[in-house]
Amino acid sequence: MRLSDELRKSLRAAIIGHFLPADLELFTSDHQDVLGPTFEQVTFGVTGYDSSVARYITSLQSEGKIEELIKLLKALPAGERADFEAFFQRFDHFYELKNDEFGLREEHFVRHILDDTRPFIGRKAFRRELRNICNEKRRFLLNIKGPVPEMGISYLQYYLRSISTELGCFKFIYINANLEIYLKKKETKVVTAADLAELIFANLSVKDFTITGPLKITPFLTRLNEAMKVSGEKWLLYIDQLDKVPITEDALELIAAMPDNLDLRCQVLLGNLSDEQIKSWHWDVQQITYEHPLTNFTDANIDEFFTGAFSHMSKKYDFGITNEADFLAGYQQDIQAVKADLANVPNVTAVGRKVGSWFKKFNEDLIAAEE
Structure with a gap:
């Protein structure tokens, strides 16, 4: 498991807020059988508690032990978990526990727009x-x-x-x-x-x-x-x-x-x-x-993309349109034209280019609606 930068910062802040350096050393010593080298052993020579905790988290991640630390923190008595609740909320938003292993949730891999500029269709x-x-x-x-x-x-x-x-x-x-x-x-x-x-x-x-x-x-x-x-x-x-x-x-x-x-x-x-x-x-x-x-796109892929693109851009611009069906009704001619190409074009590149042209206009319409 590799935590995002945001999750690493959140975990580091929680550890610093909960443990004094000596207490963290005692905690890691008590669980050395699953965590490996203790906090002090890993961070010998590092200056500053903040930097030391960051080094320790990086070491655990490098050695594949970060999941074990999170399991131990989640097992703390209720009265000791308060300092970690903000981290747990962020972590649980992305990860789920199955068969004693943490895994990223499926919905976080869904994308319709990349970098606010590139359409991404299908590929479930x-x-x-x-x-x-x-x-x-x-x-x-x-x-x-x-x-x-x-x-x-x-x-x-x-x-x-x-x-x-x-x-x-x-x-x-x-x-x-x-x-x-x-x-x-x-x-x-x-x-x-x-x-x-x-x-x-x-x-x-x-x-x-x-x-x-x-x-x-x-x-x-x-x-x-x-x-x-x-x-x-x-x-x-x-x-x-x-x-x-x-x-x-x-x-x-x-x-x-x-x-x-x-x-x-x-x-x-x-x-x-x-x-x-x-x-x-x-x-x-x-x-x-x-x-x-990789397979050709389907009608369902195109419908999913248009709906997902609306949702993505409406969140970005917050332009106040809540009924995506009514809004997309104005683009039915474009949607049907893209679907028609599925039967006539033997590859996805041509379809993708047409969708890209549509998205450029769609984006311009959203900006105009916001203004």
Whole structure:
């Protein structure tokens, strides 16, 4: 589990308000069997109680122990819980407890508008898959595929960035193998393991690992795991447009080695890797490589989007229109035109562009209504 910045600040304030430093040390010592090293052991040399508590929370999160701390705090006697109630309310808004594990609630993965500018239509199955990624601890590679070109595989990056920013359940790294590597090369137009490694470390600001010649995969993954562990974060790496570039064997070997070498600290998504390339991997890796197909939009997806877009923007602008059905009645011609395209266009990109044009006008109408 990775708490958002807001939840971490709330937890830190609650701990400081409830425990004196000596009391926190005693509490963590009493529960060392589930929490690991005590407060003082983790924060030795850190100046200031506020900074020490922040370091301790980061350490627990890095070691996968933050859930255990929250369970212990929730088990405090009623008379001792008051200092934590504000944190519990925020935490329970996002998380639910099932089978003794905290998991993000499904509704928090629903998006219709990204960054107030980009439409996001459907993808319920992918939203469910991402929730599982955030909540479960398992080794896997998820290969996102489309039955035809222009199915919005790359567009998912905007949704993933939104979830990363707003929920804080992972830090996101997006690598476009075509635009960021292949098209920038003047010679040897292939994507190598070293190319991928350099971009990954650039996103992590790792500068103490020199890559010369072919990548030594094991040392690289060891250093990558260290960098991710120090950050105290969970990571989601999306390597996209793999169907548009020639890939070397060592690049495929690097990707295949990730699940076993990243200590569940980093989950990996792939954009359209071919079946033939996957079959070149060891059987054990093939068994944990799952295909997630993207499908065309449906009428229900379009209806859900239009309703969700109204709800999202009305909250943003507070323009006083409460009956979304009446408001959207004025857009029925646009809605029906988009639905008609579903039968005539073999991919989602064209439909998405039409919806994007509609949303731009819709947004302008909301601003005008507010004025």
